[in-house]
Amino acid sequence: MKHSIFKYIMISIFIIFAVFIVVVLISPTLYIKTSNLINLLINNQEITFSLILSLTTSLSAVFMATIFGVPVAYVLSRYDFKFKNIIDIILDIPLVLPPIILGLSLLVLLGPIGGNYLAKIGLNFVFTRLGIVMAQFVVCAPLLIRSLKIAFSSIDPKLEKAAMTLGDNHFQVFKNITIPLSKDGIITGVTTAWARAMGEFGATVMLAGATRFKTETLPIAVYLNMNTGNLEMAVTVSIVMIVFSILIMGILKIYNNNQKRGVTQWF
Amino acid sequence: MVLKVDIKKNIDNRMINKKFELDNDILIFYGASGSGKTTILNCIAGLKNPDSGFIELKGNTYFSSESNVNIPPFKRKIGYIFQDYALFPHLNVLDNIKYSKKNTKYDEDNLEKIINKCHVKHLIKRYPNTLSGGEKQRVALARALMIEPDLLLLDEPLSSVDNEMKIKLMREIKNIQKEWKIPFIYVTHSKNEARFLGNKLLSFNSNKEVEINEYKENIS
Numbered sequence: 001m002k003h004s005i006f007k008y009i010m011i012s013i014f015i016i017f018a019v020f021i022v023v024v025l026i027s028p029t030l031y032i033k034t035s036n037l038i039n040l041l042i043n044n045q046e047i048t049f050s051l052i053l054s055l056t057t058s059l060s061a062v063f064m065a066t067i068f069g070v071p072v073a074y075v076l077s078r079y080d081f082k083f084k085n086i087i088d089i090i091l092d093i094p095l096v097l098p099p100i101i102l103g104l105s106l107l108v109l110l111g112p113i114g115g116n117y118l119a120k121i122g123l124n125f126v127f128t129r130l131g132i133v134m135a136q137f138v139v140c141a142p143l144l145i146r147s148l149k150i151a152f153s154s155i156d157p158k159l160e161k162a163a164m165t166l167g168d169n170h171f172q173v174f175k176n177i178t179i180p181l182s183k184d185g186i187i188t189g190v191t192t193a194w195a196r197a198m199g200e201f202g203a204t205v206m207l208a209g210a211t212r213f214k215t216e217t218l219p220i221a222v223y224l225n226m227n228t229g230n231l232e233m234a235v236t237v238s239i240v241m242i243v244f245s246i247l248i249m250g251i252l253k254i255y256n257n258n259q260k261r262g263v264t265q266w267f
Numbered sequence: 268m269v270l271k272v273d274i275k276k277n278i279d280n281r282m283i284n285k286k287f288e289l290d291n292d293i294l295i296f297y298g299a300s301g302s303g304k305t306t307i308l309n310c311i312a313g314l315k316n317p318d319s320g321f322i323e324l325k326g327n328t329y330f331s332s333e334s335n336v337n338i339p340p341f342k343r344k345i346g347y348i349f350q351d352y353a354l355f356p357h358l359n360v361l362d363n364i365k366y367s368k369k370n371t372k373y374d375e376d377n378l379e380k381i382i383n384k385c386h387v388k389h390l391i392k393r394y395p396n397t398l399s400g401g402e403k404q405r406v407a408l409a410r411a412l413m414i415e416p417d418l419l420l421l422d423e424p425l426s427s428v429d430n431e432m433k434i435k436l437m438r439e440i441k442n443i444q445k446e447w448k449i450p451f452i453y454v455t456h457s458k459n460e461a462r463f464l465g466n467k468l469l470s471f472n473s474n475k476e477v478e479i480n481e482y483k484e485n486i487s
Contacts, residue, residue, distance in 0.1 A: 158351070159356075161309075161340075161347075161353070162347065162355075163366070164313075164314065164339075164341050165313075165314070165345060165347040165411075166341075167341045167367045168341055169341050176369075177355065180357050181357060
């Protein structure tokens with residue numbers, strides 16, 4: 001009897017929360033007529049521009065995050081060194097810091113402090129698309145590093161040692177053992193980092209600004225259209241982002257489920 | 268002598284000093300858990316660096332603090348069977364066995380011979396998680412033999428198999444050593460395994476801070 005009351009309470013809270021999230025996600029579609037939505041999606045150049053800009057910048061940011069994130073996560077999971085814990089905490093700080101603060105820090109660093117030096121080598125981050133990539137990179141990289149760190153730490157170091165005694169040098173061990181065994185963590189990390197980069201707003205608006213048809217990513221398009229009172233347009237862009245998020249999370253879930261089925265072969 | 272070792276290694280503020288020579292025999296590293304057996308094994312394999320001393324195998328210097336030589340593990344031709352076997356979970360048995368030859372041409376007959384010798388032919392398509400302790404031990408042995416090692420290190424390889432299987436596998440290990448005619452170093456804290464397998468024994472049991480090697484021709 002007690003058990004069923006417990007179960008009833010838990011399931012009730014679960015249903016209330018799940019329904020609440022679903023309602024939040026579908027509410028933008030209740031505001032706009034389907035015909036208007038389709039018309040805007042097909043004919044509005046601003047949405048197309050924002051979507052392409054968001055995709056290109058976020059993919060570049062995630063690519064950069066992977067290039068830096070894989071070695072950083074590997075070092076944190078495999079080597080012991082002085083101040084490791086402090087560095088580990090510092091690298092996690094962007095996860096909890098408001099993105100607008102990160103954006104401000106980037107603006108100060110890449111503008112007044114280092115902007116002139118960077119301009120000499122052709123790098124301009126302030127109010128440019130490069131700035132969007134940088135802002136998205138700083139926000140999504142710690143998320144990726146955290147996921148990779150867990151993935152690398154879950155591999156038994158004996159497997160890497162065994163590969164070494166079988167003729168693999170460090171690079172070969174990394175390629176043949178470490179990467180295949182942490183593949184799921186890498187895919188999950190990259191995907192969630194990509195979704196985070198696509199939705200990045202605070203840091204981007206501080207560093208790259210919010211200029212229509214220039215630095216107008218999808219979240220910035222929502223912001224600009226809300227500011228000018230074009231709620232229908234803002235809602236349409238929001239729907240695009242919600243659909244994108246559902247697709248990403250859906251694909252990830254399907255992949256993970258398939259892997260679990262396949263992975264039982266070897267775990 | 269095929270193998271000459273004289274190394275010092277500090278483990279948790281305890282200096283372990285091991286000096287021994289070995290021909291094509293089975294040497295037992297005998298001692299309690301935490302006595303430094305696996306650490307010394309790792310030093311011989313090149314997975315850890317000794318603090319000082321030298322390791323020579325078949326006339327080749329693998330480590331020498333004096334001449335600043337330290338050959339990396341992937342160039343040492345030392346087979347290593349880890350405790351729990353460390354079979355690669357994402358590869359099937361055949362790919363595990365062939366791992367050391369994945370980028371090079373290899374003798375199919377030799378592969379066949381090793382597979383048959385280790386009795387793993389019926390397992391080659393299976394994945395490590397589906398194998399019993401005894402089967403894993405055989406696959407690990409086959410994988411280590413594929414590199415055609417000059418020395419084989421076995422770190423408590425029978426700790427997770429039942430007694431009946433243990434006797435069978437110990438016999439197989441002994442036979443393979445006789446056939447391959449290479450030195451084996453076998454780590455154990457079991458007196459029975461030590462008595463059954465070893466020609467020689469190196470004890471790691473000592474309460475002294477600086478350990479004195481005990482090197483016996485026969486186990487008393």
